[in-house]
Amino acid sequence: MKSFLKSFTAMALALSFSGQAAAQLKEIGAGEGQVNIIAWAGYIERGETDKNYDWVTEFEKATSCKVNVKTAATSDEMVALMNEGGFDLVTASGDASLRLIAGKRVQPINTDLIKSWSTIDERIQNAAWHTVDGVHYGTPYVWGANVLMYNTDVFKEAPKSWNVVFEPMDLPDGKPNAGRVQAYDGAIYIADAALYLMKHKPELGIKDPYELNEDQYKAALELLRGQRKLIGRYWHDAFIQMDDFKNEGIAASGSWPFMVNVLKAEKAKVGSTFPEEGITGWADTTMLHVDAANPNCAYMWMEHSLSPKVQGDVSAWFGTVPSVPAACKGNALLTDEGCKANGYENFEQIKFWRTPTAKCATQNDQCVPYYRWVSDYIGVIGGR
Numbered sequence: 143m144k145s146f147l148k149s150f151t152a153m154a155l156a157l158s159f160s161g162q163a164a165a166q167l168k169e170i171g172a173g174e175g176q177v178n179i180i181a182w183a184g185y186i187e188r189g190e191t192d193k194n195y196d197w198v199t200e201f202e203k204a205t206s207c208k209v210n211v212k213t214a215a216t217s218d219e220m221v222a223l224m225n226e227g228g229f230d231l232v233t234a235s236g237d238a239s240l241r242l243i244a245g246k247r248v249q250p251i252n253t254d255l256i257k258s259w260s261t262i263d264e265r266i267q268n269a270a271w272h273t274v275d276g277v278h279y280g281t282p283y284v285w286g287a288n289v290l291m292y293n294t295d296v297f298k299e300a301p302k303s304w305n306v307v308f309e310p311m312d313l314p315d316g317k318p319n320a321g322r323v324q325a326y327d328g329a330i331y332i333a334d335a336a337l338y339l340m341k342h343k344p345e346l347g348i349k350d351p352y353e354l355n356e357d358q359y360k361a362a363l364e365l366l367r368g369q370r371k372l373i374g375r376y377w378h379d380a381f382i383q384m385d386d387f388k389n390e391g392i393a394a395s396g397s398w399p400f401m402v403n404v405l406k407a408e409k410a411k412v413g414s415t416f417p418e419e420g421i422t423g424w425a426d427t428t429m430l431h432v433d434a435a436n437p438n439c440a441y442m443w444m445e446h447s448l449s450p451k452v453q454g455d456v457s458a459w460f461g462t463v464p465s466v467p468a469a470c471k472g473n474a475l476l477t478d479e480g481c482k483a484n485g486y487e488n489f490e491q492i493k494f495w496r497t498p499t500a501k502c503a504t505q506n507d508q509c510v511p512y513y514r515w516v517s518d519y520i521g522v523i524g525g526r
Contacts (some may be wrong), residue, residue: 153393167250167331169440176208177439180223180232182426183380184400184460186211186282192407194475195459197452205446207439214330215378217495218516219292224248227412228436233283233445235424236271237330237495243279248429250277255441258448261466265489272427273495280427281444282465284456287485287492288326288334288424289414291397291405293387295321300415304338306394308369313393320372324383324395327376329512329519330495335362335369335395337493341419351493353502366522376523387412399461399484416488421486423492457484 179186184207186413189196198209212229214220217238224247234242242248253259259267262282272280292301296315301337307323325331336351339361348358374392379381384401386392388410402414416497428444431438446452454473463484464470470481485492502509 146219160187162253164202166250167255167441168252170255171438172207173205173207173442174436175206175437175439176210177231177436177443178210178212178229179443180212180214180220182233182235183213183215184404184454185233185426187233187380187455187459189402190406193464195455197446197455205439205442207436207442209443215380217330218328220248221245224431225435227431229431230436230440231407231431232429233426234280234429235426235495237328237424237497237512239271239272239280239427239429240497242429243274247432249432249434250279251281251430251441251444253278254450256281256445258445258466261448261450261468263465263467265424266465269425271425271494272429280429281439281448283426283428283447284424284453284460284462284465285423285489285494286399286460286462287416287421287488289402289421290394290397290417291387291412291414292394293392294411294413296393297413300413302418302421303380304334304396304398304417305342307372307396308335308338308365310368310372315393319393321374322393324375324377324386324392325366325369325373326396327523329515330407330422331396332359332362332366332515332519333493333495333498335365337422338419339365350502352496352498353504353509354498355505355509359514363518363522366519370525374473384410400459403459403461416485421492422495424495429482454480457481465487515524 160269188196188198202208217235217389220232220234220238221241224242296313308321313319333351336348336354339346340348344454346358352359375386380401384405402412405412428447430440434440448466450466450469453466453469454476457464458475458480463481463486469480498512498515500508500511
């Protein structure tokens with residue numbers, strides 16, 4: 143698996159975007175009866191967890207396209223699943239989308255067939271993580287931040303810094319943080335360490351947490367190896383992390399607003415905050431597989447996903463920001479304050495996930511490419 147990831151990522155990050163073979167759909171025809179989607183947990187709900195959150199049932203009734211969902215826990219898993227094939231769509235974050243484009247796993251979309259395209263937030267309508275040489279390879283879905291989630295019994299006030307998960311210390315309840323903090327087990331988490339070092343070791347000269355020269359990269363790995371001694375569990379399963387906060391004594395971790403919202407709904411004692419060092423985040427794109435077997439249903443779903451009702455409901459459930467600003471008003475679940483609460487005005491402050499490449503803008507030297515992030519982070523988690 144490791145050799146596959148290295149060879150695939152090296153190929154993808156060559157970023158040779160030309161020669162995409164798939165023929166763009168010219169018009170939407172009759173649905174094929176189903177659409178198969180790879181998605182993050184909580185992104186596609188049919189009311190099974192909470193009957194108020196269902197943006198699948200009406201779509202299926204209106205189109206006769208049954209929605210089949212494969213939940214993926216990391217961007218690397220999404221890339222691997224798309225590489226295997228058998229799916230129509232994926233809700234890819236920025237650390238996967240360009241790899242999928244370069245690897246020719248997704249096809250350009252015909253925006254003329256997406257009636258709601260003009261309603262997309264101008265800040266992300268032509269974003270670099272889904273647009274190459276003016277060609278769009280997907281429809282924006284939602285975006286958001288990687289927050290610091292904490293136990294409110296341990297922290298009577300929100301922690302101000304990410305140091306509670308990176309540095310050994312006693313927490314406000316007088317007990318050590320060792321064994322009571324978590325970290326994400328995707329290689330993109332190295333960027334969180336780099337973001338922390340931007341403030342705490344400015345002499346390293348890090349300007350972008352996704353563009354690290356050798357010395358900066360080594361410093362990030364050193365911080366993560368030290369963190370390894372504190373980690374109770376590396377998480378990627380949202381529901382396991384929620385169980386850990388409820389039942390295993392976890393006090394603090396990077397997390398997604400989705401987990402915070404679900405735990406708060408269950409009256410669990412958690413809160414979340416944006417620490418002073420800043421935050422990483424994700425802007426996700428619904429992308430069409432190059433060999434999609436159900437393109438008509440896929441285009442119907444992409445249009446459906448941009449409706450203000452769906453955008454607002456998804457954002458209320460997951461704690462995200464809609465890609466369609468009209469969703470910020472008049473949605474009963476999100477409320478008129480929801481977009482602001484979820485970070486609509488913090489767009490410029492979020493360091494959005496993207497795949498690190500050897501060629502980078504902020505360094506005189508070459509940057510460390512993503513395949514090394516993958517192999518080295520596996521080593522960190524393994525205690526090497």
